[in-house]
Amino acid sequence: MAEASLQGKLIEFKGASLAVMTAHLRETEATRLADAMHMMLGGMPDFFAGEPAILDFAQLTSTPDRVDWTAIISLLRRYQVQPIGVRNLPDYLHDGARRANLAILGAESLSAERPVAPPPAAAPAPAPAPAPAPAPATVASPAVAANDSAAPQPGPQTLVVERPLRSGQQVYAKGGDLVLLGGMSPGSEVIADGCIHCYGPLRGRALAGARGDTSARIFSTHFGPELVSIAGVYRTFERGIPQSVAGRHAQVRLSGSDTQLTLEILPLQGD
Amino acid sequence: MARVIVVTSGKGGVGKTTTSASISSGLALRGFKTAVIDFDVGLRNLDLIMGCERRVVYDLINVVNGEANLNQALIKDKHCENLFILPASQTRDKDALSEEGVEKVLKELEHMGFDYVICDSPAGIEKGAVMALTFADEAIVVTNPEVSSVRDSDRILGILQSKSRRAIEGREPVKEHLMVTRYSPKRVEEGEMLSYKDVQELLRVPLIGVIPESDDVLQASNQGTPAIHLKDSDVATAYQDVVARFLDEDRPLRFVAYEKPGILKRLFGGK
Secondary structure (H helix, E strand, C coil): CHHHHHHHHCCCCCCCCCCCEEEECCCCCHHHHHHHHHHHHCCCCCCCCCEEEEEECCCCCCCCCCCCHHHHHHHHHHCCEEEEEEECCCHHHHHHHHHCCCEEECHHHCCCCCCCCCCCCCCCCCCCCCCCCCCCCCCCCHHHHCCCCCCCCCCCCCEEECCCECCCCEEEECCCCEEECCCECCCCEEEECCCEEEEEEECCEEEECCCCCCCCCEEEEEECCCEEEECCEEEECCCCCCCCCCCCCEEEEEECCCCEEEEEECCCCCC | CCEEEEEECCCCCCCHHHHHHHHHHHHHHCCCCEEEEECCCCCCCHHHHCCCHHHCCCCHHHHHCCCCCHHHHCEECCCCCCEEEECCCCCCCHHHCCHHHHHHHHHHHHHCCCCEEEEECCCCCCHHHHHHHHCCCEEEEEECCCHHHHHHHHHHHHHHHHHCHHHHCCCCCCEEEEEEEEECHHHHHCCCCCCHHHHHHHHCCCEEEEEECCHHHHHHHHHCCCHHHCCCCHHHHHHHHHHHHHCCCCCCCCCCCCCCCCHHHHHHCCC
């Protein structure tokens, strides 16, 4: 009986908005891109876990006569990036992209993207195969956020997570702050466009200012992360968390000309 | 209402099946009508631990596929009046499990008047493990006092929070219990092992018990007798304590302090 009522709508089309990663390509030569990807992600072929991406060519350094789309797509697929469309591509290259089943998107198609910020500064701490700091608009796509995430759908305001965040879970506070009331375990990841406030152990990866807000900060009552990042400037703790802040109330902020991460104790009253 | 309890861990070899066997036996000894289901399709073990491997005719997959009914497949335990075992299939794999099939089996057990259904989860975070925890009301997370086991338990806790029916339907979350097994106070004392306090601090889940490392467990497995039935064994006492705590009785933690053997004991040996 339920079948009869559904007969009329075996398929439905609805509008939906999607947080999506953009990949800014400054080069179209697949071999050089492959080298760059290998440098960036050598040890982590599944880093992107099937995330969809839009390829943006606004920053192309040279204009190629033709583009080997098959090579570029298979390269990205190897790192589990799913290219779904292109934008800011010179008109004469559109036909090729279409033939490669990529959607041609206008600049207005991505409403949420901000002006392109400078590329992320190098990590202050040396790391052999560092995770790429998320460039502006490199946000958690639903594909990744859905990965065992107990998080509610990202809303525009502050997102409060009451339970401990477990290894493998990921939460993204879109457009606002993220408050963690139960702390986070190693192997979990939190991303916020604003600040991250963690009441409890901060043990996973915490990325604040994901869309380039350099005034974002990370606050924690028990500092011990695997990685912290603010507006793309990141730091890992291969040699351990500095004694001065390990396990204590601490904050992370950008200082200098927004290129240095500062870790410091929070002077809390009544402590 | 039948209460569904999943015994899970993420990591293999930590003592899930031993725990499932002992807790289900303990509940049955207390007079509750209890079923224990082996979800490790393809790597059937529970029947060995329970000592009923020679009586397996039909299994969980037969029931799921409608090739046998539950009454035919349930094996009556040889030690406890109220305990029934539903073995896994050894010749199939986890793909033979379906959510509808498992739900049907659990519903039927409820109709048959079972008080508790213990689901013995396979290791890993793939289909078999997810099927075992999907319908859980409570979860006993079995962890060994070492970091990789703790990390995996953390991961499975995250999956409980996102993939269990209770989580998906937004009902009261699955009640979590932490159980530390293969605990050696001596090795903790010597700094070779995490203490149960460390484990609890890392996972932030209420502790339901600590089971000491003991040769008795291996012996019990070989005999096909759940460890809780052993006479004069710390392991049996510890499992009885766990069952008592599960039923909201107050029991102090035992077997967690290390006592240096006295000179006589060292000279003359003995347990």
